[in-house]
Amino acid sequence: KATDERSEFDAIVVGAGFSGLYMLYRLRELGLSIRVFDNADDVGGTWFWNRYPGARCDSESYNYCFSFSKELLQEWSWSERYATQPEILSYLKHVADRFDLRKDIQFNTRVTSAVFHEESGKWVVGTDRGDSMSAKFFINAVGCLSTANVPKFEGLESFAGNWYHTSKWPHEPVDFQGQKVGVIGTGASGLQCIPEIAKDAARLIVFQRTPHYASPAQNRPITPEEDRQIKANYDKLVEKMRNAHAGFPYETKAKHALGVTPEERNQIYEELWKIGGYHFLYSFSDLLYNKEANDTASEFIRSKIRQIVRDPEVAELLCPKEYPYGTKRPLLDWDYYETFNRENVSLVDIKKSPIVKITPEGIQTTQDLYELDSIVFATGFDAITGTLVRMDIRGRGGITLKQKWENGPSTYLGMTVHQFPNMFVITGPGSPSVLANLPITIEQGVDWITACIKFIYEHKIDRIEPTLEAENAWVEEVNKEANATLYSLASSWYSGTNIPGKPKVFMPYVGGLGKYRAICDNVAEAGYKGYDLVSKSHQV
Numbered sequence: 001k002a003t004d005e006r007s008e009f010d011a012i013v014v015g016a017g018f019s020g021l022y023m024l025y026r027l028r029e030l031g032l033s034i035r036v037f038d039n040a041d042d043v044g045g046t047w048f049w050n051r052y053p054g055a056r057c058d059s060e061s062y063n064y065c066f067s068f069s070k071e072l073l074q075e076w077s078w079s080e081r082y083a084t085q086p087e088i089l090s091y092l093k094h095v096a097d098r099f100d101l102r103k104d105i106q107f108n109t110r111v112t113s114a115v116f117h118e119e120s121g122k123w124v125v126g127t128d129r130g131d132s133m134s135a136k137f138f139i140n141a142v143g144c145l146s147t148a149n150v151p152k153f154e155g156l157e158s159f160a161g162n163w164y165h166t167s168k169w170p171h172e173p174v175d176f177q178g179q180k181v182g183v184i185g186t187g188a189s190g191l192q193c194i195p196e197i198a199k200d201a202a203r204l205i206v207f208q209r210t211p212h213y214a215s216p217a218q219n220r221p222i223t224p225e226e227d228r229q230i231k232a233n234y235d236k237l238v239e240k241m242r243n244a245h246a247g248f249p250y251e252t253k254a255k256h257a258l259g260v261t262p263e264e265r266n267q268i269y270e271e272l273w274k275i276g277g278y279h280f281l282y283s284f285s286d287l288l289y290n291k292e293a294n295d296t297a298s299e300f301i302r303s304k305i306r307q308i309v310r311d312p313e314v315a316e317l318l319c320p321k322e323y324p325y326g327t328k329r330p331l332l333d334w335d336y337y338e339t340f341n342r343e344n345v346s347l348v349d350i351k352k353s354p355i356v357k358i359t360p361e362g363i364q365t366t367q368d369l370y371e372l373d374s375i376v377f378a379t380g381f382d383a384i385t386g387t388l389v390r391m392d393i394r395g396r397g398g399i400t401l402k403q404k405w406e407n408g409p410s411t412y413l414g415m416t417v418h419q420f421p422n423m424f425v426i427t428g429p430g431s432p433s434v435l436a437n438l439p440i441t442i443e444q445g446v447d448w449i450t451a452c453i454k455f456i457y458e459h460k461i462d463r464i465e466p467t468l469e470a471e472n473a474w475v476e477e478v479n480k481e482a483n484a485t486l487y488s489l490a491s492s493w494y495s496g497t498n499i500p501g502k503p504k505v506f507m508p509y510v511g512g513l514g515k516y517r518a519i520c521d522n523v524a525e526a527g528y529k530g531y532d533l534v535s536k537s538h539q540v
C-alpha cells in the first residue's frame with residue numbers, strides 16, 4: 001500500500017511495469033512527490049499478467065533489463081538466454097525492493113479518468129476505488145500490450161468448459177491433463193503456449209487465421225563464464241544498445257541480401273538460424289525495405305518449415321505466403337513447428353473455414369464442430385493505444401484522447417499530445433516502442449521526460465504542450481519512415497487492423513531507437529523546440 005496520505009502530488013503515473021517503476025525512480029531523484037497506480041496487486045505490468053504456460057521474453061535476458069544502475073546490472077544474474085515470465089517478474093520485484101519503490105505505488109487500483117483543469121493547471125485523476133487526486137504532471141506508463149483482445153464470438157458465454165486469455169492467465173497453474181483443448185491465435189503468445197499445452201492435453205486443436213514466420217530461439221542456460229563475460233563488458237553493451245536501431249547490441253549488418261551470391265546468402269541464413277533469436281532478422285540491411293530481398297529470407301523460412309513438419313499439407317498451411325517476413329511481428333520458434341509432428345495436435349485453417357460461433361460443446365466453424373473442454377485465446381491485444389483511449393482522459397477544452405485519436409493517434413515525439421498539457425506517454429504511438437528492445441527504449445523515454453520536467457521546474461514553467469504544427473510534422477515523419485519500408489504489405493496489430501473498427505494507422509516510429517534518441521535530444525537542446533511553454537508569472 002502506498003504510504004503517502006495526501007491527495008495532491010507533483011506527478012501521477014499510471015502503471016508499475018518496467019516504465020512506471022523507472023519513471024518513479026527518476027522523478028524521486030528530482031525530489032518530487034509521486035503517486036503510481038496499478039490495477040494489479042504487485043509490480044510487473046506485462047510480466048505480472050502474462051502467466052500462460054511457456055511465457056517468456058524473446059529478447060535475450062541480459063539485454064532485456066534495466067541499464068540505468070551499474071550495481072543492478074552486476075548483481076542480477078539471468079539463468080537462461082531468454083528469461084521466463086516468473087524470472088522477469090522476480091527481477092522487477094527485486095528492482096522495486098532494492099530501490100524501495102513500493103511505498104509510492106497504490107496497487108489494485110485502476111485509473112478511470114484524468115481531467116485537465118485549465119484554471120488550476122492540474123490533472124485530476126479518478127480511480128475505480130473512488131480516489132480523486134491531483135497532480136501537475138500526468139504520466140502514462142501503461143505499456144503497449146495491456147488491453148486484451150477477446151474477439152466477440154457469438155455464444156462464448158454458453159461454452160460449458162473453461163476459457164482463458166493468455167494475458168489474463170489464472171495465478172494457479174491450469175491443468176490440461178486429459179483434456180481436449182483449442183487454442184485460437186498463432187502470434188507470439190500462441191507459439192509459446194502451444195508446445196507446452198500439447199505436452200499436457202490429450203488433444204490440442206490449433207485454430208490458425210494467419211501463419212507467422214518464426215526462426216529458432218535456440219534457448220540455453222547461461223553459463224557462469226558467459227555471465228562473467230557479459231558483466232565485464234556491460235558498459236560497452238549498454239552503449240551499443242542505446243544507440244542501436246532496435247536497441248540490441250548486435251552488429252549492424254551492412255550487406256544487402258541481393259548484394260551477395262545465393263550461396264553466400266544461404267550460408268549466412270544457415271549460420272544465423274543456428275545462432276538463433278533475432279540475429280536472423282538482422283541478417284541483411286535491406287530485408288524490411290526491399291521486397292525481392294525479403295523474398296529470399298521468407299522463402300528460407302518456408303523451406304525450414306517444410307523440413308521440420310512431416311505432414312506436407314500441415315507444413316503448407318503453416319507457411320506464411322501473404323506478407324513479407326518481419327512485417328508482422330517476427331516470432332521465435334520454441335519447438336512450435338515440431339509440435340505439429342505430435343499425434344495429439346492438429347491444425348485448423350480458420351481463414352478458409354472461419355469460426356461461426358462458440359457452442360456449449362466447443363468451436364463451430366463453417367465446416368465442423370470441434371468439441372473442447374477448454375479454449376485458450378491467444379488473440380493478442382488492442383495494442384499501443386487501447387489502454388490509453390479506454391481511460392477517460394480529457395485535455396484542454398474537454399476534448400477526450402479518444403476523440404482526438406478517432407482517426408488514428410497523433411503525438412509529438414510519441415510522448416506528448418497537443419491539447420493535453422503536462423501529459424506524457426512512455427512508449428506511446430509515434431515512438432519506437434514495440435519495434436525496439438523495450439527496457440532500453442523505455443529508459444530513453446523516461447530519461448527524456450525527466451529532463452523535461454526538471455527543465456520545467458528550473459524555468460518556473462506552468463505548462464508544456466506541443467504545438468499542432470510540431471505534432472503534425474512528427475506524424476508526417478512517422479508515416480514517411482513507415483512508408484519507406486515493407487510494413488504496409490501486412491495487416492497487423494502495428495496498424496491496428498486486428499481490432500474491428502480501429503483506424504488503420506502504422507503506430508510505431510520505424511526510424512530506429514538511435515536516430516529517435518538524437519531527434520528527441522535535439523528538441524530538448526533547442527529549448528524544447530515545437531513546444532508552447534507557458535508561465536503565469538513571467539515570459540518564457
Ligand code: NA7
Nearest residue numbers: 151185186187188189190209210329378379380381493498
Ligand atoms: P498477436 O501477435 O496479436 O497474435 C494474435 C493471434 O490471434 C494472431 O494469430 C491473430 O491472427 C489471432 N487472432 C486475433 N483475432 C482473431 C480472431 N478474431 N479470430 C481468429 N484469430 C484471431 O498477439 P500475441 O499475444 O501472440 O503477441 C503480442 C505481442 O506480445 C507479441 O508480438 C510480443 O511483442 C509480445 P491474425 O494474425 O490477426 O490473422
